Amino acid sequence: MTATVIDLSPWVEYEFRVLASNTIGTGEPSKPSKQARTKGTSPKVTPANVSGGGGSRSELVITWEPVPEELQNGPGFGYVLAFRPHGATGWMQAAVPSAEASRYVFKNESIQPFSPFHVKVGVYNNEGEGTFGPVTTIYSAEEEPGRAPTRVRAKSLSASEIEVSWKALPWNASKKRVLGYEVRYWRRSEREDTASVQKTVGNQTSTIIRGVKGSTTYYISVRAYNTAGTGPPSNTVNVTTKKPPPSQPPVKVMWNTSNSKIILNWEQVKALENESEVTGYKVLYKKNRHSHPNVMETNTTSVELALPTDEDYIIQIKPFGEGGEGSSSRQITIPRIPGPNAVASASKVSTLSALSTIALSFTARTSL
Structure with a gap:
């Protein structure tokens, strides 16, 4: 009149039903038992998708995917982070005592912009510590590009299109990466803080702004950007779009x-x-x-x-x-x-x- 159920997950509540059977078939199940929780043990699963990067100056941002409750194996679940600059031998560690946490920020004024760190994330609960996950390389926060694009030119292609071009900044100037450019444009009757924005990706040095109005003067500036934000603006240039196309259709066809x-x-x-x-x-x-x-x-x-x-x-x-x-x-x-x-x-x-x-x-x- 007893049975032992094996291969259950630690620190998980279960309920059970019993069914009788004979050669004719299986009968109706009993009512569920009271819930019973299995004993806890140290965690066996490490967080998935460890990554990071970005953040503010002098920060190392580490992110991960939280471990589901059914895999935490016991109360008092939390995370242990170990990290060190690339080339260093000793590890710095920090604990995050929250099972729902998915982010940790280490801030230190000595961290150089966009510096590589070796990072690994482990777990623990009241029963003990689990193992660390694999080592991942994560870069510290960047600084905004320090220079403005030069040789900005704007040309009206039609009543609704403007072509903007500029000279690219060095791709990795003092670790201030350029991930692309931000083109801001606004009409002469508007304020600059209401400007529309069009972004490019990579080392692209021209773009076409579409949907502008004909016979209208536009002011345009270009900035480089990366994960830290945008750099200083270029000199502002202006261009007047061409007159609108003919509004009358051909008739008497x-x-x-x-x-x-x-x-x-x-x-x-x-x-x-x-x-x-x-x-x-x-x-x-x-x-x-x-x-x-x-x-x-x-x-x-x-x-x-x-x-x-x-x-x-x-x-x-x-x-x-x-x-x-x-x-x-x-x-x-x-x-x-x-x-x-x-x-x-x-x-x-x-x-x-x-x-x-x-x-x-x-x-x-x-x-x-």
Whole structure:
């Protein structure tokens, strides 16, 4: 009427049920017993994911993943940390008497910025100490980059894009690493403390700021950064974005067919006074609604395209200038031509009827 259950975890509460069985089968279980806790023992599991780094000047930050309660093996659970500078022989130790702890910060004014330390983390409870985990190398806190980027340049690419470039700082100047650069930009009507920020990673020396407003002056500065923060700002430069692209779409788009070609014509778009001049047009065309569009550029108001067979042609036209792409015309669909004979027939009919012209308004559909 008794049984011994083995291979249970130390310092864990269990409850038990008993079931009777015979050759016919197993009966219903009994009600649960009262909870019983196994005896404790020294911990056997060490923390996982020991790492760290960062923090403030003269600090060594050590982090780890807390050991779950069911693996702590007894009351009074805590952590033991051992650490030493790279090349030293003796270990410094510290105890963290909290089972939920996951971070320890050692601060000492003698710690040099970004210096490597050997670190290992162990555990203990009231029953004794466990073993240390493997040795990990962790670097002390850095200092912010001490110098500002130079040769900062800004150029407006369009009404909505600015290209910013600068000269890179040395990658490891006196251990003040550069992990990337922070580009701050704000409009002339705004304060610098409201600036937008765009970050780069690594030794990149240029970036494109997108989504800015046309015909607007922006101020720009660049700073290097690392885990300690940002360094001093560069000299501030300014740039005025180009005028916005034409807001009026191409209108009176017409098309006709001749000798296996589609001939498109439209009315010239005139930019408003506050818009950039039209320097050309982009014709976007694809053979069905799900395919990727092809693009043809022209500086005139007409183009010729090969006439497709057995598929619709879907076409849109956009003006563009130095400010970017303007508003698109409404979508037009060239009906499919069912085979070579029909193409020849269509060509013949078009010739006899002096190229019958169909206006956009009869074939417009939703936008691409």
